[in-house]
Amino acid sequence: MKILHTSDWHLGRTLYGKKRYAEFEAILSWLISTIQQHQVEVLLIAGDIFDTSTPSHRSQELYYRFLYDVSATCCRHILVIAGNHDSPSFLNAPKTLLRALNVHVVGAITESPEDEVITLYDELQTPQAIICAVPYLRDKDIRRVEPGETLEDKHTKLVEGVKSHYQQVCAIAEQKRDDFKSSGYTHVPIVAMGHLFTMGGKTIEGDGVRELYVGSLAHVGKDVFPSSIDYLALGHLHIPQCVSDIQHMRYCGSPIPMGYGEAAQQKKVIIVEFKNRTALIDELDIPCFQKLERISGSLGEILARIEQLKSDKSSAWLEVEYIGNEIVSDLRDKCNEALKGSAMEIRRIKDKRVIDAVMRTMQEEETLDDLNVNEVFERCLEANNISVEESAELISAYNEIVKSLHEEDINAE
Missing domain, CATH: 1.10.1200 (Non-ribosomal Peptide Synthetase Peptidyl Carrier Protein; Chain A)
Incomplete structure (x- = not known):
């Protein structure tokens, strides 16, 4: 059985006002091709499918068309959990209909932890895996507010709430695995999903990753996840990484750069196979469908870099930061002139001199905006x-x- 782990699509996200639907469509098409090429049987989408809780019609079209197209491939099961950007009720609304396509959706925790434990079978009804599909755990789901609480009290309760929930869900999965073992199925893996911020997790400036809990203290540690988990598929952090260097606990990261801070980062998806419940992990590089380029320097350095990109036939979207000492009143005009005849476009220009001047006078002249x-x-x-x-x-x-x-x-x- 092959599992593909992806997350943090953020469908509908823009870049300084520029719509990115062509990129989203390209990455979803690439995912379908990858599923077919590698004969993936299970697709895990670990939250933040959409960038907002009220996604545009085009974002919804991309999502539902993708699910339909994947259901027509070798992929037998799709599991979707909500992230902190997603609306639980929006994701859950069509879940009964999507079950006809073998799509399992868990938008929010319910009163019954059993709802988050899903057994996957092959065409012969042989159990392949037990999935603990834990969605983003909202504060109100896992912590009871009490008067007089300190920030440290809240932190402790939040971590304990996350830990308790994973213990409950995994205990049900462990019982199912024991039942399968007694029936002769001895190597059924437990795969857990989640959307959260783990201790020591890496982020990048401009990636849009929000702190999930008040005070930014509640970054959970590896100890909140039961040892019975054979692979942990996480979402929320956009950089591919392991949890505390534990190889079977992974963030796959976002499939496209969400900002210029991620521009040079190699995006990935993860394919997992199991051998006697041991996860064999392979990282696949995702092609870049829209190059982002950050240029910083004096006017001469900026124009020289633009000329170099033009000679390379680049179609990058540029972020330009001027850090020279001279005043360049027509910086944008000069950059736009240099871009003529190319497929590049400028998405943002920052002038450090102007920013510094504004910062010095902000107290006197700033408004609520x-x-x-x-x-x-x-x-x-x-x-x-x-x-x-x-x-x-x-x-x-x-x-x-x-x-x-x-x-x-x-x-x-």
Whole structure:
């Protein structure tokens, strides 16, 4: 049995206003070809299918068409869990219909942990794997709020909540495996899924990865996952990586760069086979379907790099950062002129001199449009002379409120 592990598609995400549907369509087509080429039987999608809880019609079309196309290949089972960007009710709404295509969807935890334990069979009804399809665990799902809690109390409860949930779900999977063993099926692997931030996880500037829990303390460790798990397929972090260097606990990463910080990163999917429950892991490189290029330097260095890219027939989307000392009032015009005759386009221009000048005068001239919600609250605390000790608790409570607003499932009713 071959399993393909992917996650964090973020269908519908834009890059400084530029729609990226051609990239999404290309990566989904590549996934279908890869499934056929490697004779993949099980596809795991570990959350953040969409970039928002209200995906566009075109994003939905890409998603459903992909599921239909995969169901017509050698792939017998598709398992989808929700990530923190996804709407649980939106993903769950068609789950009964999608079962006809052998697509299992788990949008949110339910009162019964058994709902997250799915046994996969081959055409002869031989058990192939037991999947613990654990979706993104929202704060309200795993922690009971009590008055007077400290930030450390919240952190402890969140970690214990995640650990307890995985223990419950995996205990059910272990019992199923014992039952299969007594029936003569001795090597049925347990594969767990999840969408969370593990301790020591690597991120990149501009990747859009949100902190999942208040205070950013609740990064779970490897010990929250039961030892019975033969492979752990995680989503949320966009860089392919292992959890604490444990080879069978993996993030596959996002399939396309979500920002210029990821531009030079090799994207991957993971194919897993089992030999007597030992996971044999193979990383496959994903082709780059839209080159992103970050150029930083003086005006001369920027224009020279553009000329080099033109000679290479590049069609990259550019982020240009000017860090020279001279004032260049027509920086964008000069860059656009240099791009003439090429397929490249500029998505963003940053002028360090202008940024520095703005930062020096921001206090006097800034408006609400210049600040995010956290900065507005912090300015309120400063204006009211709130002490540092009190501010920490108030900021924590405020972040908890903002977090609850982000997690509200507006599609639920």
